[in-house]
Amino acid sequence: MKVTEKDVAYVADLANLELTEQERAGMLRDLNSILDYVDRLNELDTSDVPPMAQVSDRYGVDESKQGSARFAYASREDIVEGLRKSLPHAEALANAPDADEDFFRVPKVIER
Amino acid sequence: MELTSLTIDAARAAVQERKTTAFALAEAHYARIQQEDGQIGAFLTLSKDRALEQADRIDRMAAEGKPLPPLGGVPVGIKDVMSTRGLRTTAGSKILENYVPPYDCTAVARMEAAGAVVLGKMNCDEFAMGSSNENSAYRPVRNPRDLNRVPGGSSGGSAAAVAADMAVVTLGSDTGGSIRQPASFCGVVGLMPTYGRVSRYGLIAFASSLDHIGPLAKSVKDAAIVLRTIAGRDPMDSTSAEVPVPDYVAELDKPVRGMKLGVAKEYFGEGLDDVVRQAVESAIDKMRTLGCEIVPVSLPHTPYAIPTYYLIATAEASANLARYDGVRYSHRARGVKTLSEMYRRSRDEGFGAEVKRRIMLGTYALSAGYYDAYYLKAQKVRTLLTRDFDEAFRKVDAIVTPTSPTAAFRLGEKSNDPLAMYLADIYTVTADLAGIPGISIPCGETKEKLPIGLQILGKHFDEATILRLAYAYEQASKSHSAASS
Numbered sequence: 208m209k210v211t212e213k214d215v216a217y218v219a220d221l222a223n224l225e226l227t228e229q230e231r232a233g234m235l236r237d238l239n240s241i242l243d244y245v246d247r248l249n250e251l252d253t254s255d256v257p258p259m260a261q262v263s264d265r266y267g268v269d270e271s272k273q274g275s276a277r278f279a280y281a282s283r284e285d286i287v288e289g290l291r292k293s294l295p296h297a298e299a300l301a302n303a304p305d306a307d308e309d310f311f312r313v314p315k316v317i318e319r
Numbered sequence: 320m321e322l323t324s325l326t327i328d329a330a331r332a333a334v335q336e337r338k339t340t341a342f343a344l345a346e347a348h349y350a351r352i353q354q355e356d357g358q359i360g361a362f363l364t365l366s367k368d369r370a371l372e373q374a375d376r377i378d379r380m381a382a383e384g385k386p387l388p389p390l391g392g393v394p395v396g397i398k399d400v401m402s403t404r405g406l407r408t409t410a411g412s413k414i415l416e417n418y419v420p421p422y423d424c425t426a427v428a429r430m431e432a433a434g435a436v437v438l439g440k441m442n443c444d445e446f447a448m449g450s451s452n453e454n455s456a457y458r459p460v461r462n463p464r465d466l467n468r469v470p471g472g473s474s475g476g477s478a479a480a481v482a483a484d485m486a487v488v489t490l491g492s493d494t495g496g497s498i499r500q501p502a503s504f505c506g507v508v509g510l511m512p513t514y515g516r517v518s519r520y521g522l523i524a525f526a527s528s529l530d531h532i533g534p535l536a537k538s539v540k541d542a543a544i545v546l547r548t549i550a551g552r553d554p555m556d557s558t559s560a561e562v563p564v565p566d567y568v569a570e571l572d573k574p575v576r577g578m579k580l581g582v583a584k585e586y587f588g589e590g591l592d593d594v595v596r597q598a599v600e601s602a603i604d605k606m607r608t609l610g611c612e613i614v615p616v617s618l619p620h621t622p623y624a625i626p627t628y629y630l631i632a633t634a635e636a637s638a639n640l641a642r643y644d645g646v647r648y649s650h651r652a653r654g655v656k657t658l659s660e661m662y663r664r665s666r667d668e669g670f671g672a673e674v675k676r677r678i679m680l681g682t683y684a685l686s687a688g689y690y691d692a693y694y695l696k697a698q699k700v701r702t703l704l705t706r707d708f709d710e711a712f713r714k715v716d717a718i719v720t721p722t723s724p725t726a727a728f729r730l731g732e733k734s735n736d737p738l739a740m741y742l743a744d745i746y747t748v749t750a751d752l753a754g755i756p757g758i759s760i761p762c763g764e765t766k767e768k769l770p771i772g773l774q775i776l777g778k779h780f781d782e783a784t785i786l787r788l789a790y791a792y793e794q795a796s797k798s799h800s801a802a803s804s
Contacts (some may be wrong), residue, residue, distance in 0.1 A: 214683070215679070218679055218682050218683045219679065221686060222637060222641075222678050222679060222682040223641070223644070223659075223662045223663055224663060224667060224675060224679070225663040225664060226667065226675070227667075230672075233672075233676075234675075234676065237676055237737055238676075238680060238683065240738055241629065241680060241737065241738060241741075242683075242693075244625075244626060245629065245630060246626075247622070247623065247626055248623055248626050248627065248630075248696050248700055249696075251620070251700060251703065253696065253699035253700060256699040256702050257699070257702055258698035258699050258702065259698055259699075259701040259705060260528065260698060261528045261558075262515065262528065262753070262754030262779075263514070263515055263558050265754070265779065266515060266560050266562055280552070280560075280561035281557040281558075282557075283554060294421055298421045299421070301419065301421070302417070302419060302421075302649075303646070303647055303648065304645055304646075304649075304650070311646050313646055314655060314656060314657055314658050314660075314661055
């Protein structure tokens, strides 16, 4: 058993999930079974292998440049309403479970 | 003329030549949906007003004798992970049950600009996480060929709707096989383009380094037409690549003689159903008779693809799904007193079991003390898997494999065993990890008349080659079945 009940509670906390007791028991079983399977990656020696985070750095980049300058095509001017107009407040708030005319409303954060 | 069995070109031509109208095409598809979808469950939301308004616009163009755009009047469906302005978009999840996006996904906007008529939003596994469509928070989708079987996932609604003539083409998304595997299970064509080929602006994110948008279609040519429509750089998505888009349709009937096709033994090992093996092997024989040279290649790290995928995809998902907090949109639990309680209870109530499982696995793999052992390790193996393809593509133009180890399985067959379900993606996840394009085309049936899929994988940004090979195979099997019937 790699993952313990304590781990499940800790990870649920990090993920902002509460989980019922039954769900926690299920997680304990499933995470252990999946991680056992995942363990086969340790059969491979990867000490000299660089990690790969994305595919995008292989195509369309300017090979003559260094670092983020290689992605010149992906950058743009940092200007207000450059590519698209900002949403009007009413539209931006339309999907909010709770809002007034200008703001999203949430339960009180600061105790006093 | 049977209005619900047309290809894109036939439908567009019929509207252009005033043999029918876009309005009649849309109505015929809605009638078909009315008749069939009660038992299949492919649609989550219908967008009749939007569809008929667009149909009307196309019909006026045709009446004025203006040339119609490439998808003029063609009824399509959009997987419900793509945002549609003013049209509910749920991602198959209760947490977005009432979400109405304020903007359109670029791929959808390009389809509509090309004249497509959006009939509605397609059912899918919640947040595109699943291989059977049983993880939809609304209802499972059933396979039109056999209602006791799954259509595959996660683009199950998109595949089933095309198979059941409820749409001419649909858009799906593929993160680990979610276009190709359901295409295979439902007997349609499914194309996952290269990573960066199609903008994901407006696609509800699952795993950002793996998510792709692509078509599910009745023919290879239809898939090529849709790709030509949606491909290309979009300034709204910084991962969309600055690589020219060829005319995929014009390239289709270029000869395939002399092309080199790789066959990797790792894709024909344990777990592959015998009937699927036979169908794929005879498809490979057919490619040989078309003049292709069959070349053995090795992709030695293949057995490590599923564990690599499930670490990377879940890690990215755990970050992407953190945004569902019940503040700006998405479900909010009632009667909560503190902000933290609001986050937790809203997410607890809004997410389904598989989504929670993946958020937990991904959070664990990224957490202090486990990051190197799991997430970083997976990223390194991802490099090895990609190098396998680089090596193979030095020798061959494309690689042919089965799409899925089995034909469609029964509802409930794997739903209690997450690991067994993950293995349904064993032949598809590697292409997502490497970012290369892949297509699934029908290549036969089992005794029970369940479709089998042939997968063709290509080099980065070389969709033209896999489409051309798929087209040659499709045409050859068509003339074969015409000759034998």
